[in-house]
Amino acid sequence: MSSEADQTVPTSVYVHFPWCARKCPYCDFATEPVKTHTIPHEAYADAVLRELSSRAADLQERELVSVFFGGGTPSLWDAKALERTLEGIEEAFDSVSDDVEVTVECNPSSLSRQQARELHEAGVGRLSIGVQSLRDDHLRFLGRLHDSRQAVAALEGACAEVPRVSADLMFGMPGQQLDAFGMDIERIVAIGVGHVSAYALTIEEKTLFGSLHKAGKLRVAPEDRYADLFELAQRRFTDLGWKQYEVSNYAAEGEESRHNLHYWRGGAYVGLGAAAVGCLDRGPGDAFRWRNEPIPQRYLAHPTHRTETENLGPDEIVREALMLGLRTARGTDLVATQRRAGRDPRVGRERDLELAMQKGDLVQDGDWLRVPHDRWLKLDGIVRDLF
Numbered sequence: 001m002s003s004e005a006d007q008t009v010p011t012s013v014y015v016h017f018p019w020c021a022r023k024c025p026y027c028d029f030a031t032e033p034v035k036t037h038t039i040p041h042e043a044y045a046d047a048v049l050r051e052l053s054s055r056a057a058d059l060q061e062r063e064l065v066s067v068f069f070g071g072g073t074p075s076l077w078d079a080k081a082l083e084r085t086l087e088g089i090e091e092a093f094d095s096v097s098d099d100v101e102v103t104v105e106c107n108p109s110s111l112s113r114q115q116a117r118e119l120h121e122a123g124v125g126r127l128s129i130g131v132q133s134l135r136d137d138h139l140r141f142l143g144r145l146h147d148s149r150q151a152v153a154a155l156e157g158a159c160a161e162v163p164r165v166s167a168d169l170m171f172g173m174p175g176q177q178l179d180a181f182g183m184d185i186e187r188i189v190a191i192g193v194g195h196v197s198a199y200a201l202t203i204e205e206k207t208l209f210g211s212l213h214k215a216g217k218l219r220v221a222p223e224d225r226y227a228d229l230f231e232l233a234q235r236r237f238t239d240l241g242w243k244q245y246e247v248s249n250y251a252a253e254g255e256e257s258r259h260n261l262h263y264w265r266g267g268a269y270v271g272l273g274a275a276a277v278g279c280l281d282r283g284p285g286d287a288f289r290w291r292n293e294p295i296p297q298r299y300l301a302h303p304t305h306r307t308e309t310e311n312l313g314p315d316e317i318v319r320e321a322l323m324l325g326l327r328t329a330r331g332t333d334l335v336a337t338q339r340r341a342g343r344d345p346r347v348g349r350e351r352d353l354e355l356a357m358q359k360g361d362l363v364q365d366g367d368w369l370r371v372p373h374d375r376w377l378k379l380d381g382i383v384r385d386l387f
């Protein structure tokens with residue numbers, strides 16, 4: 001740990017693991033289905049570490065505050081290979097925060113209690129488990145590899161071995177009843193999970209669900225049912241004393257994802273691995289974003305190859321700060337955004353801001369601009385109207 005931490009820039013690392021045991025029919029993430037015995041565990045760790053060392057100059061005077069292994073299904077990655085990668089990341093930074101948060105996304109079908117223990121021993125303090133539902137009919141509809149029994153076993157094993165556990169839940173499946181969704185929430189919280197991400201099922205064009213929907217062969221919940229399920233989640237978690245600290249994320253006291261908060265607040269992050277995205281500020285009003293080679297086999301051969309790069313100017317920095325920040329309960333920090341963008345984020349949209357405030361869609365608390373909690377159902381429209 002470094003005593004120079006206060007002079008360094010807090011920075012997160014996202015490591016993308018690009019394989020899953022099966023492609024879910026609704027998923028448009030950068031991930032390939034793979035026969036799990038063919039996963040190149042050590043070669044992928046080698047490639048990520050090679051990429052990392054090529055970025056050494058970018059990591060100077062930075063403090064590592066969080067590492068997130070996402071995917072794909074990083075719980076398919078051998079824990080020793082993941083540990084080697086994590087060690088390499090920590091060594092590459094000038095300093096590592098005392099409370100660095102290390103998260104691994106897991107699927108119930110590939111997370112045994114033994115594996116949760118190995119991940120904890122490797123330095124992982126938080127597991128995020130893709131439960132989606134505790135009802136077998138919904139899990140079958142979603143094409144998941146696990147059933148509700150496996151989901152509960154994975155949550156119990158994770159809670160027994162790792163200090164912090166999060167579960168992903170999905171809503172909007174056809175025929176989903178409010179009571180059943182509420183019961184899933186209560187069961188998951190009773191197991192000991194401290195954080196839940198609850199996402200609406202969305203139909204993405206380039207997926208199997210997208211094709212079926214286009215052909216009129218996929219039934220999903222009607223629009224007003226989505227709203228009812230969203231509000232039910234809000235009520236249940238509030239009754240449990242949890243906070244909805246972002247539109248899709250709920251946490252018990254102190255259990256917020258520090259990695260995601262860092263990202264939503266415009267913090268610097270380095271992306272490693274196939275298809276990973278990173279973004280680092282170069283000075284006020286100037287940031288650089290890149291995307292890595294998305295095809296795993298090509299990434300393995302050329303781990304330093306970036307397929308997309310983008311320079312962000314003041315307008316893009318402000319736009320993203322509003323789009324991401326206003327999805328959180330705290331909102332967007334106007335002073336921090338001004339510092340990053342090199343200009344006042346309110347300039348050029350004074351009229352739109354005033355209108356939104358008159359309607360009660362936006363509130364300014366000191367330096368923070370936020371959307372009140374009771375307006376979150378129409379959050380997307382409120383933010384859209386600012387551009």
Ligand code: SF4
Binds near residue numbers: 022023071130
């Ligand atoms: S397991 Fe997750 S990342 Fe993999 S295909 Fe399914 S939803 Fe996508």
